[in-house]
Amino acid sequence: MMEHINWYPGHMKKTRELIAENLKMVDAVVEVIDARIPFSSRNPIIDELVKNKKRIIILNKSDLSDHEANQEWEQYFRKRGNLVLTMNCMTGGGAAQLLKLLSRLQEEKNRDQVRKRPYRLMIVGVPNVGKSSLINRLTGKKSAPTGDRPGVTKGKQWLNLPGNMQLLDTPGILWPKFEDPKAGLNLAFCGSIKDEILDVATLALELISVLQRDYPSLLRERYKLEEISETPLETMEAIAMKRGCILPGKKIDYDRIAKVVLDEFRAGIIGRITLERASHE
Ligand SMILES: Nc1nc2c(ncn2[C@@H]2O[C@H](COP(=O)(O)OP(=O)(O)O)[C@@H](O)[C@H]2O)c(=O)[nH]1
Ligand SMILES: [Mg+2]
Missing domain, CATH: 1.10.1580.10 (Conserved Hypothetical Protein Ylqf; Chain: A; domain 2)
Known part of the structure; x- marks a missing residue:
């Protein structure tokens, strides 16, 4: 399902608060972006929102993007201190690597602990980048829970992943860069905002x-x-x-x-x- 959200200032404020609240409970943030438009498909204030949490950037839809460009973008984000993976969440390509990476982080966190705590994650990204597909790939379910509109709080649910890891069931849906006309065009090319623009x-x-x-x-x-x-x-x-x-x-x-x-x-x-x-x- 494509999310066409009407973003307005109150909505954005609410989203920001919700993400800040969820951030307190997680060890890492998985930021999903569209590998065809890595810059345009990032929320304009993502760095400010996520701050110093460990971040894993997923270059998703990498089956549609240029292989050479994927490698350049991987390098670009790695250089800036992120963990990065290319994925195809439609077929599950890269899911095994992601789970492996997460389980390494889980072990690091619990290394000196008697009581091994689950490694907790949340997924964030603008609409249509593949957040729901990623959740489904990781949990092996056919459909992720719906009702994932920003500002709508349901009881939080943790989905269990193999290897003592837990994923917040609803992704953080962030607003796109609609003030940058070039980004708007790129998002429209990729079908991530309405054609009527x-x-x-x-x-x-x-x-x-x-x-x-x-x-x-x-x-x-x-x-x-x-x-x-x-x-x-x-x-x-x-x-x-x-x-x-x-x-x-x-x-x-x-x-x-x-x-x-x-x-x-x-x-x-x-x-x-x-x-x-x-x-x-
Ligand atoms: N080709 C391709 N399509 C994908 C991939 N991941 C998701 N999609 C498609 O992109 C669309 C949006 O995915 P969805 O998971 O609903 O995105 P969300 O809005 O971020 O939750 C759907 O039609 C998916 O089937 C991918 O890696 N490759
Ligand atoms: Mg979704």
Whole structure:
């Protein structure tokens, strides 16, 4: 289920308080981000919120992102003192590594203790990065508990993980970077905020503009284009011709081809693409 939350100041304040409260009970925070847009898919004040807790950053959807870029981002976050893992929470790729890493942390915590306490975790991230999928992967359940709207406190529940570890059942849903227009675009490309923010044709045109700059050969191969045109609009029209997205009167069906390109990008069909590189941040 995609979460479309209407963030307003009161909501954000409540979320902040809830996370602060939960933080007191956990040993580590697992921050899930979208590996295609690691910068845009991070909450703007995440560092301030989490402060000095141990942090594990999950570069999720790494099946959709550029392999080389994944490695750069891993390095980027590691250099800044985080633990980092690439994952695919849809198939469970990386889950074993994460459990191994957590169990090492659990042992460190309990090394000199007579009574071994569970190592406690919470998951945080903006909507659609894969928080629920991660919970399901770790607990082996089909569906994570719902009702995970910020500010709605239910009785806290700890889900038991193998190896004396416990996970808070509801993830901390953080607000996205909606004040940064570039981040807004990236989130919209990845389907993490509503398409209505821009009309679908304009959104696709923006995406094509990025793709023809950074991944021209993937674009050419996918849509069997002889060459990449000068302007994104020409490229979009060439793709529309190839796909037969033509209206009566030989007009281009911009909305239809826009949906095709966006859907194929989001599903990883155009190729493995990362929209933000660590070297540019
Ligand atoms: N390709 C791919 N899709 C994923 C991955 N993780 C989650 N998804 C999909 O992304 C969407 C959002 O996932 P969800 O767990 O609901 O995100 P949440 O809003 O953070 O809880 C769903 O359609 C998932 O199937 C991943 O690693 N790879
Ligand atoms: Mg969820």
